[in-house]
Amino acid sequence: MTKPPLALYLAAPRGFCAGVDRAIKIVEMALRKWGAPVYVRHEIVHNKFVVDRLREQGAVFVEELEDCPDDRPVIFSAHGVPKAVPAQAQARNMIYVDATCPLVSKVHIEAERHHEAGLQIIMIGHSGHPETVGTMGQLPPGEVLLVETVEDVAKVEVRDPSKLAFVTQTTLSIDDTAGIVAALRARFPQIIGPHKEDICYATTNRQEAVKAMAPKIDAMLVVGAPNSSNSRRLVEVASRAGCSYAQLVQRATEIDWRALDGITSIGITAGASAPEELVDEVIAALRTRYDVTVTEVETATENVEFKVPRALREPA
Numbered sequence: 001m002t003k004p005p006l007a008l009y010l011a012a013p014r015g016f017c018a019g020v021d022r023a024i025k026i027v028e029m030a031l032r033k034w035g036a037p038v039y040v041r042h043e044i045v046h047n048k049f050v051v052d053r054l055r056e057q058g059a060v061f062v063e064e065l066e067d068c069p070d071d072r073p074v075i076f077s078a079h080g081v082p083k084a085v086p087a088q089a090q091a092r093n094m095i096y097v098d099a100t101c102p103l104v105s106k107v108h109i110e111a112e113r114h115h116e117a118g119l120q121i122i123m124i125g126h127s128g129h130p131e132t133v134g135t136m137g138q139l140p141p142g143e144v145l146l147v148e149t150v151e152d153v154a155k156v157e158v159r160d161p162s163k164l165a166f167v168t169q170t171t172l173s174i175d176d177t178a179g180i181v182a183a184l185r186a187r188f189p190q191i192i193g194p195h196k197e198d199i200c201y202a203t204t205n206r207q208e209a210v211k212a213m214a215p216k217i218d219a220m221l222v223v224g225a226p227n228s229s230n231s232r233r234l235v236e237v238a239s240r241a242g243c244s245y246a247q248l249v250q251r252a253t254e255i256d257w258r259a260l261d262g263i264t265s266i267g268i269t270a271g272a273s274a275p276e277e278l279v280d281e282v283i284a285a286l287r288t289r290y291d292v293t294v295t296e297v298e299t300a301t302e303n304v305e306f307k308v309p310r311a312l313r314e315p316a
């Protein structure tokens, strides 16, 4: 039986960013240096496939530091942790390695600097996301207020409207954030913020690539995990940019074939924590049903690399 033709547009850049790459390397190097088990507080990056592979190598994933023994190394995930976490590890004399992405650490430093200057901070982010919890946890309670929407901006109660700064989560929707920043500036004209926002290069580039592809395609598959903020944003960006069907899939087995019935073009991208193997798996699954022609849509090139902490570059 002849397969129907399918024009497949592959977003570039897609998948792993420099922060995720570094965080995974940190766990692998820690396992080589100290042997198994190495504890990891929270999923090192939000991807089950990555976590399962590291678990097979001897990483043990826990949610709280209390779940780690004193005598084994522990790694803090790429999303960042409240200040209390390394302080507790230090008090227990534990070996710990912080895999917080340097671009998240930059936001932590920004928040601290504003605090030292006597400003209260408004964070634009998603409630309960580990990055938001980590950034808010850099300062004492009440010093960082969270807003998630334009509506929240109207309700937020601040100490002094003339002494405010804002920071953002790194993986937000560029367009939604611009709206929230505009609302903040309208209500608090003296608010201080970063030149653009704190949304990172990887989030920006992946969203821009999706925007460029969306008008050309009948459907978009975003390879990523449901708890990955930047992956979920890619689905929203695709829908808003005019793609009539966009689905988040962790693996090829999650593809909803009925929803793809009758399509002649499709776009594929991957969130910053999704490995390329999973993109290949999805393409292979499409090839079983369609005569696929692949075109890469490159909207940016990335050459960002972050060094792993020195502790891991030195022998045990």
Ligand code: SF4
Pocket: 017, 018, 019, 020, 078, 101, 102, 103, 104, 170, 171, 200, 201, 202, 203, 230, 272
């Ligand atoms: S998505 Fe951005 S902030 Fe998050 S780990 Fe990657 S580079 Fe760092």
